Every structure is written in structure tokens, then in C-alpha cells.
Amino acid sequence: MKSKKYIKVKLMEKIITRFPPSPTGYLHVGGARTALFNWLYARHTKGKFVLRIEDTDVQRSTKESVDAIFEALEWLGIEWDDGPYFQSDRFSIYEEYIQKLLDSGHAYYCSCSPERLEEMRKQAMAAGGKPKYDGTCREKKLSKGENTVVRFKAPLAGTTVIEDIIKGNIVFQNSELDDFIIARGDGTPTYNFVVVVDDITMGINTVIRGDDHVNNTPKQILLYKALGSALPAFGHVPMVLGSDRTRLSKRHGAMSVTAYRDMGYLSDALINYLVRLGWSYGDQEFFTRDELIEKFTLENIGKSAGVFDQEKLLALNADHIKTTPPKKLIPHLLPFLKENGIENQDDDYLEGIINTLNIRSKTLKEMADAAMFYFRDTILYDEKAAKKFLKPAVLEPLELLIGQIESLDVFDEKGLEDAFKEVMERTGLKLGKIAQPVRVALTGGTVSPGIFEIIEVLGKERSLARLKSAAQFIRDKK
């Protein structure tokens, strides 16, 4: 169901979006999708995209995670215009804002113990209610003490509404909200608070984030109001689910963005897939990066959660491999070749190889594996294949072919075809009877690109050598 959607940001105002990952692990596909939506929207509107690292939880934040996130964003080609900001560098700003709230009576100190709070929550749940802070310290006018936290004084009545770009209006009863903590006992600020302060001070006017944040938004709206700041436009995108329709997690398989890189996916394909999951542009399935920037708008984001489908991503990857010019694929293929022990190859040779493999590879890894026969000095014949095709009977056509190719003036597909035709005529054999043995001779196996393509890419010298050793192989067996 689609409802009237509108962008709250004034038309003249430059769109400023942000992506705020918390460095407590790698960048997963769900996070990447949110980053993508923000980045794409900023690019589409010629606005600005800000990167902010949310590391107020010093315990769980790690340098490794920060690096992993940068690495993943870089691979995806998501570049930011501002930042990265680190919240851990901004504690003095937060302190200042907390003081403002304290001074204006929008916040107060609370000395309730975590243990008591926990007990209260349990009881509330058991009694069938929503666990909330009971307001014990709300009017106590406590001053700062050892282990006192700072709570936001939320309104007791009325409603707070999110005018969501994607979901429409979402209304919350303020009585559902409670006096949430904005500064911990040790003085460090908490999530809902720092997000608001950051978004205000960084000029963020468009907040696109996961559905799971909907419940945080009324709290944040209240904070904006208490701070006297204008609200940004909010857009909550539905989540990505696993095949069992629950929140995507490790048990659903690969989640890390870079894992897809390592499996041989093109970032363009991952991007295409991730954006298309939950967003649509008519019937179009395939998008290049530039097309995405050109066509992406918030209006076409759907409201329901989507299931992550590896199969479809794989198919899309195959499409991107197919349509990317072979020359451009070279640098992407190199790491996989290297893994297979192949290095320092000529670019023209690689381009030719890719040209024969791109329509039959679903991943770069697959392509690198399928390309191996091109690099071997001596061909190792697959036992079954050799037995079936490298028989004495093929010695004659094989030698004829060798002669034909040797005397070829112009070494191209046309000349090769003529050479084969000549052999067919002289031996009375069908192409199939000749091609399979030749394929085994050239590649070692029975599955490969077209026979003419292979010979052309391998070149005269290499092809001849392989053909000759196959002939020798047959003779030796006799």
C-alpha cells in the first residue's frame, strides 16, 4: 500500500544525509543498504553525505571495526563528503548540551540503581505492561552525585508524531514514552541523545535509517523540541530479513559486505541487489551505479520488509560480470588469479580470456578457476575425458588440424573455422567429433568456452604446442 509521501525539507535546501555505523563489528549487508540509500539520495539531489562513527560505547567499539567499515565502504564505492566524525572526539559538545537541558529543566539527575530498574522492568512485563521508568527522581531536584545518571524529562501526556517520508504519519502517545537516560553514571552520553546533538550540529536534514529505529524517533523528536531545533525529515526503511523471515543474522550465512567481495562479487552487483531490495523502478532489475544515482528517489521505497535472496544476488552478479567491459574486469579478477597462483600476466591476454569466460561465470572466483587452463604450460588431462576423446582414431584429424593451423596466414576465427572445415571434409567427420578431442587437448577437460575462441585467445604457438602434445599422448598410449 502506498500513501502520499512528501519530503519535508524545503526544496531550496541542500539535502544532507548521514550514515552513522557503530564500530562494534563488520559492515553487514543491512547496514550497507542503509548507507546506500543515504548516499544515493544525497548524490541524486546533489546534496551532501556525512559519515559519522558512533563510538560512545567505549567498551564495545574497536579500531578494527572502524577499519573494517572504511574498507567495506571503500569497496562499495560509497564516498563521503564530510567526516568521518567520531563521537568519542565530541564529548565536550555533548556535555554542553546536557547542561543546556539541565538548565532549562528538560533533564534531571537520577540516583535509582540499575538493579532496582531491572527489577521494575521485570515486574512491568509480568504485569502485562510496558517497562518504563517510574519517575522516582523526576521531581527530586537532585544534584550531581557519584553514579547519578541524567534523564530527559519527557512529557506525560499528548502525542508525538513522526511524519515519516516512507511510512506516513506514525503517532505515539507520550504516555508510552518514559524519562530515558541521556547520560550514564560515568557521565558519558547515550545514543538517542548524541544522535540528536550530532544531527543538529552537523546540519543533517534528512535521516534515513532502519525500521528498527522507529521507536527511538519520538524520543529524539522530543529532544529536538527541548533543544529548540528544527526537525529533520525522517524516513524509516523496512529491514532486511533472512530466509526464515527474522532479522538477518550470522546464522543466515554471509552478512559481511567484504565477504561478498572475497567470494567474487562485483560491488556494482551487490549495490544493485541491495538497493533493489525494498526499492523499485518499474520493472527494471538491472542498474548501473550511475543509473541508480540518476533514478533513486525515496518515493519508490516500499513499506514491507524483504528477504535477502542469495540466488537473486548471484544472478545479478552474473549479469554485471556479463555487461562489464572485459578490460575493466581485469583488476577485479587479478586477486582471484593470484589466489590460484597466477600473476604478472599480459593485459591483452587477460582481456581475451575474460572475453571468453564472462558469459559463463557467476562470480569472479568462478571465472578465475575456469581460466586456469589458459595459464598452464602442460595440460593435465581429466582422466575420463582423455579416455573418451584422446583415442587413436582422433590422431589423424588432429594431425591434419595441426598442419592446417600451421599453414594459416591469418590467425583469426574465420581462418580457424576454415581450417576445421578442411579437416572435416578430408576426414568426413562432423565438427562435434573433432571439437571435443581438441577441447580436451587444449583445456584438459570437456567443458570450456567455444573451441575457436579458445584457440584464438591462446594464440597459434600455445595452441599448436597443446595439440601436438595431445597427439604425442595418443601415440604414447598405442
Place this chain on the structure above:
RNA sequence: GUCCCCAUCGUCUAGCCAGGUCCAGGACACAGGCCUUUCACGCCUGCGACAGGGGUUCAAAUCCCCUUGGGGACGCCA
């Protein structure tokens, strides 16, 4: 439990806001076929959905209500 959100083929989705052109279109997957020097690619065909029930209307996938189902959130995590 409470609050919030969502609901079209197995999956991603078009159509829904501005009801008729929809016995619902595309894609992935699957099945069959064609092409063919193998494998692919490509092409063709098939399979397969408006969650259920009430309204409103001449007419509902589209608007309203209820039910059911699913998801998310309820931290001194973000």
C-alpha cells in the same frame, strides 16, 4: 505482555495514493523446449500470488473496518 509497523507468485517486486485498461505484469528460482562443437549465453513455453471476512461502490488487488499472520522495539547497546 505493551507499543509500533507491515501484508500481491517460494523470493524480490509492478499495479494501490488519483477504483474499471488486471481471469494481476516483470525478475530470480524451478520444469520443458529451441539454438548448439561441450558448458554456458540467448530465445520460447510452462509453473505460480491479490492472507481471510465484512463493508462502501454499477465496479475493489486498489478505499474503510475487523480478524489472522509476520516483523520490529521495549538497556546506564547503538
